[in-house]
Amino acid sequence: MMEIRDAVQSDAAGIRALLKANHISTIRPEDKPDGFVTTNLTEEQLTALVETPHGVTVAADGDRILAFALANDWSFWKQWPFFVHMIDILPQYSFDGRQLTVQNSYQYGPVCVEKSVRGTGVFQKIFFHSLQAWQDRYPYMVTFINQVNGRSFAVHTRKAGMQECGTFDFNDNHYYLMAISTKAEQPR
Numbered sequence: 492m493m494e495i496r497d498a499v500q501s502d503a504a505g506i507r508a509l510l511k512a513n514h515i516s517t518i519r520p521e522d523k524p525d526g527f528v529t530t531n532l533t534e535e536q537l538t539a540l541v542e543t544p545h546g547v548t549v550a551a552d553g554d555r556i557l558a559f560a561l562a563n564d565w566s567f568w569k570q571w572p573f574f575v576h577m578i579d580i581l582p583q584y585s586f587d588g589r590q591l592t593v594q595n596s597y598q599y600g601p602v603c604v605e606k607s608v609r610g611t612g613v614f615q616k617i618f619f620h621s622l623q624a625w626q627d628r629y630p631y632m633v634t635f636i637n638q639v640n641g642r643s644f645a646v647h648t649r650k651a652g653m654q655e656c657g658t659f660d661f662n663d664n665h666y667y668l669m670a671i672s673t674k675a676e677q678p679r
C-alpha cells in the first residue's frame with residue numbers, strides 16, 4: 492500500500508538511495524534520458540529538510556521510498572551557489588503579472604520517482620500534496636528545470652500545470668524558470 496506523507500528521519504536512507512540513482516554524478520548512462528537531478532545534499536542538509544514542516548514529501552510503501560519531493564524557502568537554499576544565482580535573478584521574472592520575490596515564493600525540488608512506478612500517477616500525487624502543504628505560507632512556488640530534461644519539463648507542464656517564466660544559464664547549463672500558484676488544483 493502506497494501512502495503519500497511527510498518524511499520522517501528514518502526515511503533518510505531511502506531518500507538518499509533514490510537521489511543517488513537519479514543524480515547526474517551517479518546515474519546510469521542508460522537512465523539519463525528519463526531525467527536526472529543536479530542538487531546534491533549532505534546528510535545534515537537532508538536532516539534539516541526533514542525537520543522543516545513539509546520540507547520532504549514522500550511516496551512510501553512501508554519503509555520503501557518510491558518518490559520524494561523537496562521544498563523549502565529561499566533562505567534554506569541559499570547555501571548552494573546555484574540558488575544564490577536564482578535568488579539574484581528571481582525579480583526579473585513574473586508570474587500572474589506579479590514579480591517573483593523571495594518573499595512571495597519558495598523553491599520546490601528536486602523531485603524523483605523510482606523507475607518501477609513512473610507513469611502511474613505518483614508524480615502528481617506528491618506534487619500536489621507538497622504544493623498544498625505550502626499554500627498557507629506562500630502564494631507561488633518556483634523551480635528550475637534543465638532544458639535537456641525533456642521528461643521533467645513535460646510532466647511539470649502537462650501534469651502539474653507549471654508555467655515557464657523564462658530561461659537562465661548557470662555554469663554552461665541552460666534552464667527554464669518555472670512557477671505555479673500554490674492554490675492550483677490537481678488536474679483530473
Ligand SMILES: CC(C)(COP(=O)(O)OP(=O)(O)OC[C@H]1O[C@@H](n2cnc3c(N)ncnc32)[C@H](O)[C@@H]1OP(=O)(O)O)[C@@H](O)C(=O)NCCC(=O)NCCS
Pocket residue numbers: 513524525526527528600601602603604605608609610611612613614635636637640641642643645646649650
Ligand atoms: C521526472 C519524473 C519525476 C517524472 O515522473 P514520471 O512518473 O516519470 O512522469 P510520467 O511518466 O507520469 O510523465 C512523463 C511524461 O513525459 C513524457 N516523456 C518521457 N520522456 C520524455 C522525453 N525524453 N522528452 C519529453 N517528454 C518525455 C512522457 O510521455 C510522459 O507524458 P505522457 O504521460 O503524457 O505520455 C521522473 O521521471 C524522474 O524521477 N526522473 C528522474 C529524476 C528527474 O528528472 N527529476 C526531475 C528533475 S527537475
